[in-house]
Amino acid sequence: MAEEFIIEAKKLCKSFGSLQAVKCVDLKVKKGEIFGFLGPNGAGKSTVINMLTTMLTPTSGTARVAGYDIVAEDNRVRENIGIVPQEILLENQLSARENLEFYGKLYHMRKEDMEARIPDLLEMAELTNRANDQVKTFSGGMKRRLEIAKAFMHRPKIIIMDEPTIGLDIQTRMVIWERIRELNKMGITIFITTHYMEEADLLCDRVAIMDQGEIKAIGTPDELKHGISKGSIVEVEFTGPQEKFIKEIGKLCNDAKITENHGHVVKFTCKDPVNAIKRIIENAGPAGVKIDNVSMHEPSLDDVFVHYTGRQIREQSAENLQGKFFAKMRG
Amino acid sequence: MSMLGDAYTIWQKEMQIWAKTPVVNLARAFMMPILWLVIFGNVFGGSASNVPIALVMEDNGYYAQTFAHALTEGNTLKIAANTNYEDALNLLDNRKVTAVVFIPPTFSDEIKAGEPAKVQVSIDSTTPLLSGAVEGALARAKATFAAGIAAAQNAGADGAPQAGAFAGGMGLILDRELGTLKMLMAAPIDKMSIVLGKITSGVTQSLVSGGIALLIAMVIGVQVKTGILGIFLVFGVLTLVAFGFIGMTVALAARIRSLESFMMAVQTIVMPIWFLSGSLYPIETIPAWLKPIALVNPLTYATEAVRSLMIRGVIWSTFVFDIAVLVVFSAIMVFIGTRAFKRTLE
Numbered sequence: 001m002a003e004e005f006i007i008e009a010k011k012l013c014k015s016f017g018s019l020q021a022v023k024c025v026d027l028k029v030k031k032g033e034i035f036g037f038l039g040p041n042g043a044g045k046s047t048v049i050n051m052l053t054t055m056l057t058p059t060s061g062t063a064r065v066a067g068y069d070i071v072a073e074d075n076r077v078r079e080n081i082g083i084v085p086q087e088i089l090l091e092n093q094l095s096a097r098e099n100l101e102f103y104g105k106l107y108h109m110r111k112e113d114m115e116a117r118i119p120d121l122l123e124m125a126e127l128t129n130r131a132n133d134q135v136k137t138f139s140g141g142m143k144r145r146l147e148i149a150k151a152f153m154h155r156p157k158i159i160i161m162d163e164p165t166i167g168l169d170i171q172t173r174m175v176i177w178e179r180i181r182e183l184n185k186m187g188i189t190i191f192i193t194t195h196y197m198e199e200a201d202l203l204c205d206r207v208a209i210m211d212q213g214e215i216k217a218i219g220t221p222d223e224l225k226h227g228i229s230k231g232s233i234v235e236v237e238f239t240g241p242q243e244k245f246i247k248e249i250g251k252l253c254n255d256a257k258i259t260e261n262h263g264h265v266v267k268f269t270c271k272d273p274v275n276a277i278k279r280i281i282e283n284a285g286p287a288g289v290k291i292d293n294v295s296m297h298e299p300s301l302d303d304v305f306v307h308y309t310g311r312q313i314r315e316q317s318a319e320n321l322q323g324k325f326f327a328k329m330r331g
Numbered sequence: 332m333s334m335l336g337d338a339y340t341i342w343q344k345e346m347q348i349w350a351k352t353p354v355v356n357l358a359r360a361f362m363m364p365i366l367w368l369v370i371f372g373n374v375f376g377g378s379a380s381n382v383p384i385a386l387v388m389e390d391n392g393y394y395a396q397t398f399a400h401a402l403t404e405g406n407t408l409k410i411a412a413n414t415n416y417e418d419a420l421n422l423l424d425n426r427k428v429t430a431v432v433f434i435p436p437t438f439s440d441e442i443k444a445g446e447p448a449k450v451q452v453s454i455d456s457t458t459p460l461l462s463g464a465v466e467g468a469l470a471r472a473k474a475t476f477a478a479g480i481a482a483a484q485n486a487g488a489d490g491a492p493q494a495g496a497f498a499g500g501m502g503l504i505l506d507r508e509l510g511t512l513k514m515l516m517a518a519p520i521d522k523m524s525i526v527l528g529k530i531t532s533g534v535t536q537s538l539v540s541g542g543i544a545l546l547i548a549m550v551i552g553v554q555v556k557t558g559i560l561g562i563f564l565v566f567g568v569l570t571l572v573a574f575g576f577i578g579m580t581v582a583l584a585a586r587i588r589s590l591e592s593f594m595m596a597v598q599t600i601v602m603p604i605w606f607l608s609g610s611l612y613p614i615e616t617i618p619a620w621l622k623p624i625a626l627v628n629p630l631t632y633a634t635e636a637v638r639s640l641m642i643r644g645v646i647w648s649t650f651v652f653d654i655a656v657l658v659v660f661s662a663i664m665v666f667i668g669t670r671a672f673k674r675t676l677e
């Protein structure tokens with residue numbers, strides 16, 4: 001049964017000084033699936049990946065990747081995985097082709113295999129006509145595509161990607177998803193971290209939501225969505241006394257569970273949303289509230305994310321980016 | 332076993348990158364020492380000119396002639412009289428000359444026998460500045476004589492640590508900044524092979540620049556005294572020097588994260604080592620309190636060894652000692668360098 005899980009982490013922890021970046025994570029990735037790791041900045045995604053790819057030694061706990069222990073058999077693990085790191089790691093002075101050749105040699109590929117493979121990979125990265133140009137002359141997207149193609153060079157069993165589509169435009173992102181799906185169909189297990197909800201939702205077979213070093217939930221996107229609410233999510237936008245009205249909602253349908261509360265916009269789930277909406281509209285007048293908008297939708301991964309982390313991923317990222325920007329400005 | 336294969340892969344890649352900017356690399360490795368030689372070669376003995384001396388030559392062999400000629404090079408000294416010992420001392424007493432240089436009859440033979448030859452110098456010490464000038468000029472003459480067209484050879488000998496410093500440590504720092512190191516670390520290879528590949532490619536690059544400097548020296552007309560074997564041995568010495576200094580810079584690179592601080596550290600270390608090695612100007616001329624440093628300076632022994640191979644002819648006992656010093660030095664440095672750097676990779 002062991003080989004059914006191609007990645008298996010048990011109580012995997014990593015601390016940097018007093019900071020517990022990853023708090024005893026248990027994780028199982030099935031052979032042949034596309035597994036997504038969703039979490040805000042600083043959640044510990046990269047740290048988990050760095051441990052699984054043997055770049056970091058865990059503080060405690062163990063993990064097996066492709067059947068090998070990440071500490072004791074690190075070189076066997078490396079042979080069996082392809083890595084697309086969060087930052088681009090290419091030799092800028094070398095050409096695209098030379099980069100692939102160098103990588104192939106590092107993975108002990110035979111010359112014939114390399115020669116047979118490189119044209120395909122260049123094709124895949126859409127760099128065939130730039131094959132002999134130095135990588136430093138490439139755009140960010142071109143570098144990314146090469147970086148991803150590179151990870152397939154030695155035909156690994158697993159490809160581990162740390163935010164492979166970050167900063168790419170939506171077209172390029174979709175092309176890369178397509179490539180990832182193709183490879184997955186060839187039997188390669190894909191482990192991917194992402195900030196993008198749609199990436200997790202549309203691409204991944206299963207998703208883990210990570211926040212503050214912990215995995216908050218694991219499942220297929222559908223399981224996760226239904227996990228937070230059997231029914232739909234109701235969103236009410238209103239003007240009037242906020243706290244009072246929100247309490248009112250709780251009374252109107254006693255199984256209502258507020259998932260988001262932005263003052264004048266409230267989201268909640270309950271068993272009978274249609275009835276809830278009806279009663280809210282009826283009671284708005286007496287409560288001194290004017291309803292501006294009411295809607296109802298199936299739960300999305302966004303909702304799941306908010307449910308488990310109490311934050312919206314986009315806000316969080318935007319804030320963080322801004323923070324980084326200002327930190328830079330301050331020097 | 333595959334560790335060496337992996338090191339070779341990394342070596343190959345480094346050389347590939349290096350070969351992409353050959354002009355820059357060669358110029359850097361080779362121009363620097365020459366530049367410094369031109370600047371500093373004239374520091375000593377330049378304060379007075381045409382100081383009169385009396386020359387007493389009891390040997391008229393080739394080496395004595397050459398030495399006498401070298402004395403007046405640079406116009407610091409002027410041979411006011413070429414006479415016998417007694418007359419010369421008279422001239423000195425009468426302040427007609429500032430010094431007497433006495434070349435004993437055994438001078439050429441001693442040099443031929445590969446022994447350190449002696450000249451006797453009497454200096455009128457009542458005019459300290461001038462006698463200082465004489466001493467300086469004498470030392471310089473000795474140096475010129477001993478070193479022949481030293482510039483080119485020195486460039487060869489000094490190119491090694493210079494090029495090495497850049498190729499070794501800086502590459503690693505850049506790699507860390509650019510993330511290349513991370514790519515290597517993710518590959519199924521031994522960490523040792525990374526350091527090894529880096530060090531050996533640095534050494535190779537040093538040897539190429541050293542070789543070119545040597546080639547130019549030979550084109551200028553320098554003859555390698557010890558022939559083909561000597562050339563091989565020169566490369567042996569350069570290899571040891573390069574391993575030693577690259578090991579040193581790799582150790583530094585393990586400690587220092589930023590490129591700027593690293594460059595500063597390298598300059599701070601390499602410059603004095605270089606100045607106090609007898610390669611720019613002879614050990615004899617450096618202040619006494621600095622001499623102990625010159626004596627523990629591995630580059631002193633490298634310079635000494637290369638010079639003996641190329642110009643003076645080898646005194647084997649000294650040569651073997653020089654080599655032993657260099658072997659110990661580079662072994663220690665490579666050991667420290669690899670250990671320190673391997674640790675930062677973990």
Ligand SMILES: Nc1ncnc2c1ncn2[C@@H]1O[C@H](COP(=O)(O)OP(=O)(O)OP(=O)(O)O)[C@@H](O)[C@H]1O
Pocket residue numbers: 016019021039040041042043044045046047048086
């Ligand atoms: N080498 C390190 N030394 C100290 N702290 C670290 C180190 N690497 C990561 N951390 C910390 O560990 C936490 C998790 O970081 P990690 O890079 O795993 O987050 P992430 O989920 O990948 O975030 P992002 O989406 O921004 O890439 C952060 O608080 C980070 O500051």
Ligand SMILES: [Mg+2]
Pocket residue numbers: 045046047086162
């Ligand atoms: Mg990350």
